[in-house]
Amino acid sequence: MPKWLKISLKILAGFILLIVVILLGATLYITYNKTKVLKMVNEQLEKNVDGTLIIGDMKPTFFKGFPDISLSLKNVLIRDKKFAQHKHTLLDAKDFNISVNTAALFRGTIDINHIEITDAAIDLFTDSTGYSNTAVFKKDNKQVKDNPSESSSITQLKKFSLSNVTFTVDNRKAHKLFNFAVNDISGKMQYPDSGWRTDFHLNVLAKSMAFNSVHGSFIKNKVLKGDFVAGYNEKSGIINVSTMPLNIGDDPFKINAVFETAGKPDAGFTMHIVADQILWRSATALLAPNVTTVLNRFNISKPMDVICDLTGSFDGNDGGPKLYVTAKVNDSKVTIPGAELDDCSFNGIFSNNYVKDKGFGDDNSIIKLINLKASYNHLPFTIDTGSIINLIKPVATGNFKSNFPAADLNYFLEDDVAKFNNGSADMNLRYTADIIDYKINKPIIRGSINLRNTDIYYWPRNLKFKNNSISLNFVGDDLLLSNIRMQTGRSIVTMDGRVNNFLNLYYNAPEKILLALQIRSPQLYLGEFMGFLAERKSAPTTRRRGNSGNIADQLSNALDRGKAEMHMKVAKVYYKKFLATDAYADLLTTENGLIIRNVGLKHAGGSLKINGRVMQGRSLNRFALNSTVSHVNMQEFFYAFNNFGLQDFTYENLKGFLSAKTNITGGVTDAGNLAPHSINGNLDVSLRDAALLNFKPLIGVGKFVFPFRDLKNISIPKLDGHFIVNGDMITIKPLQVSSSVLNVDVAGVYGLTKGTDIALDIPLRNPGKDSLIIDKEELQKKRFKGIVVHIRAHEENGKMKIGWNKNHKKN
Template structure:
């Protein structure tokens, strides 16, 4: 070994030995004078504090920080001078070890090789007035330096640090911020290239609170944060940059980047998070409670891609700017209203919907772009859907869809309408409040077109085929255009309007009034008898069946049923031909009001049987459909008219017995069953009849009298002058007011009761004289005196044992003076009394 090397090694060994001796001496000195040294250190440190620092014990550690100088402090407590008021201790540390570079210390620099803090609590507290317990550190006065004064400074550098079992709290009650971390372990290394520093940090900590606004809740609440950070600081810009790196937040791996600007006193920051394949519920739970509540209106079955950008400041009192994006593809979306399959969209959340209106719930928005999916197998698209104002959420958007109309059956239920064919095309703009995560009372504008549809209206048992309909929703009204309904051979074209539709539909569907303009080339009323029925189907039992699994659909169905069944419809009808069984009417016009289980008929005008008919009335639906009508008949062909209505239930007096032209006025009440037939014994009312150019053809009661009373007269075709009569109807009893019949064969006075069952009792006064030439008497008074001259037969038509009408003498007839005079004059003309049977 060269001599110079031997000398060098000896000198180095001597120096190392000297240093060891100095460390040992320092250690021995400190150990022997702990209290004195501790008092000196704490006294010196407290000079620069607005508060107190206490250290339980101090121990030099010779080998722990070698070749640096290491000191282990135990039970370190740091309190500001207002601690008695707020009771928040800035630092409480059970163990704190500081290792300082000895050679750097000799140069006037403090280079901390390592700081280890174990079992500690750090509480940075700011009260509501803005006072902070960090004010314990006195601010050094600024000293102006001359231009030629040498700029010198010393810097404190930390090489390594670690925290174990440390509770770190930033509680700012002035800015409503609360950050609480339970640090399991943090280990870091730092270097100082140029102006600034770089740090590599490994983090393992529980985020108990990460709240920028305690009134809104915490981000990442109770989530374990575990990962690595590369952090740098530049002295010139005074900006801390956190390079993008992976951080596990709970069970999900995020890529996190951040920037903090220390130049400004409020310390603005930007935090960027990105994650792939995270569940919607997991992502929502990482945000503040007020945002989570809104996002949980929905849930997605498959993982999604999410980014979150936070821009705010630690010194500000408001929320940070929050911007969250989510990409969803071929997913399953679940909401309170149902499930959407094959769902794809780009979602955005922001709490700054309109610039300048603040970062708050009222100015927050959820945007869904290019929303595609299918609901109950109904495909649809929404170009852009918005949900804004999280305090009172409102959803808006434009809904488009084209689908087979049969798919509506699973949406609205099949208790009211069942579609079997057709295509629906929808374009609707909607706006809806959201209450308890449910869309409530959406307001709709736009169009719905349905073509070539077959639909069965279940409650009334009606089937419509080859139908079309065009709905136009405005802000207030609903227009129903170009409707074509076909039921059997009946074809109906309709135009309708519902004023204030949506408001009435949601708030009081029973008050909905739809005004229809209806035209048709041909209607057969028998095909619409379902409207006479009371509402059918087991509504209540159906509702209980769907109570749990289809609650939303049941609500829609119930409201739709109410609107259909109890809403009112005003019909203005123009029909070229109207058929009802044997009845045919042409040029029909009518105004009808359909209300809850009632039908008001007004201004009915039609042509039938060569004449015309006017009518107004009311039908009340029930087990028996009760009606009340007022009718005016003008100059109808009697034979055709009676045949059209099945002789109005008469058995012995039919259309085959009548000829002539009938005019009448009738006010009648009664019942019609669901098959459209009159209910027996239900008719009540009055009919006033005028028959012109009448003839009685083959009427058996008259012919039975004529067999013996008028054997030489033609009773097969008895012609009349004007015949006027009044009938009071009471069930199956028809009361005939006193009536004069003047015919070509005989004259007759008639009065009594005709029964459709039992109880016929009709008095007939029939003079035997032949009135054949009475029409030659010009004077009406003279002709009237002569009509009852001569022998008069007083006959009673009553029920026979076989159910047919029998003729017998009317023994209870009250003779008048005229009768006695006639009998004296014409005794020779009397005929034998007919047999009773």
């Protein structure tokens, strides 16, 4: 071994032995001067304490703080002078270990370099008046400056560590409550001229981080683990803290924080927090319950990038802290109340200080969505800037734009309302909507929805429309419909309309919705609209009658229960054999039928006017009509209406012009056919220049009474009669028929299927020349001059019998 190495090893060994001897001597010194040293420690600590400091016991710990001397203090207690009032002990430590400078100890002073606290509780309490138990620490070090010999009393801590410590900051004045279960905090201190600097490791459970205890705690019951760098500047009184990263639960965060401690009235803090790729629910779980409860009404499926700035004051007078959060979301599924948005991307902002100087409460909070792109039930849309304002009563606002194939509406409507093919749709809406209480506070919508060149199958009424265009414009509370073109089969309809107070009624009272339509058509084939007669089909799934919150449900409910008031002008109306021109009508749809008002049209050389209603039923639709027929060609009229269900009396038996007034009820099938034998009511008939052709019942009577007269073509210049229809039975009120062949008085009942019983009074004289008699009285006297035959035509055992009327009463 080289000589120099031997010498070096001997020196090193001697140095180590010297240190061991010194430490052993210090340990023996402390052991045999325990009372004196304990007094010195107490005096050193009490220099900064204005209250009660109790150390239960003290033992030296050999080599633990090498080269310093380690002292293990047991049952250390620190209380301020007002402990009896508030009952909050500042420090209660079972083990309080310190390392003291060995050289200073031999000089008779205590210089603490390291503090280790284990199994302890630290409680920093401030009452409602602003008094804090931290007042136990003296703030005036003037005596130190006046007495340089005591400079050693200014303790500069080199190391510190805490484990199994409960740390609480309870500020009743500022409504702040911080409570941590410290698993491990350990670090080193440096003291440059500007103040101090520390590097430390943190592993704590955050039981409460309530910046405002009224609203609850942030990051409650989350483990915080990470390495920090902190520094204090004496001149500015500012502490800077940073960590990269701090794990809160399973999520890493980058944090930079600034704390003001210079004793300013408005002293506060600022935190800048960055989280890359954090899930929505993980992020909301870190916030106070009042915010979390609202934000959890939403969800975002994929992780997002979040930046949070947190600013507040220590005195709590600002009601803070102030939150400003930004987030970036890409291609996620976003869940909102009542809907799910797919492929959603946006830049988000959250602030609890929406209106400056109105505090940092939930009612002054805003969620802002910028450049949002998404799809809802396959409908793509964009929102340039959308906002959700006031987390207590959230209101959403924004500009909604969308352009898509009309067939994509099928996903949106779930095939419950209608099915679309071909064409395109676009929406441009400005909305304001209460997203929670929209049943009470109705949305406000401005803008338009347009459908172009699309085919629509409105399946609840089994109606098919092709090549349709519709423009819906929301103006104020009203809905305006314009440029509507609809075609079903050969029918072409153009419309304009409006619904007053639409948005309110849509949610609150859909049965009060009234759509006023102005309808024009060059040609209308009523048979193509028979779906309106049928009962509305039920939805494929069970739908609630009220406001379920589902958009498709509500739209279907509104269409089902709302009413339409239609004012129609149609050049030509076709229905089976019926043709009318210059038709006009006022129609009102109801939940179970159709009200007909002021219907007028030209037909068969005359005109018709109708009022009434149609009531839908499961097996048969009922109608009640009042009509006026003016001077129509009887043959055309009876032909068009399929002889009104009569079998023995058809358009082939008639000639001339008919005027009539009816007040009838009846039934009509879903196909638009009159239900057999369903008509009831009154019928007043007036015939002019009429003729009865080949009417078999009368021919049968003629064969019996007038075997030599031709009754196949009987001209009737004028006839006025009153009939009562009751299903299969038509009651003929006393009726005088004056014709070219014979005169006859008729009364009785005509049965369409059975039950006919008619009395006929027939003068035998030939009335062929009566038309030349001008005097009415003379004509009446001559009418029954001569022999009068009284005949009864009635049914017996299913067969018609004609014979003398034995029950005839003579005048």
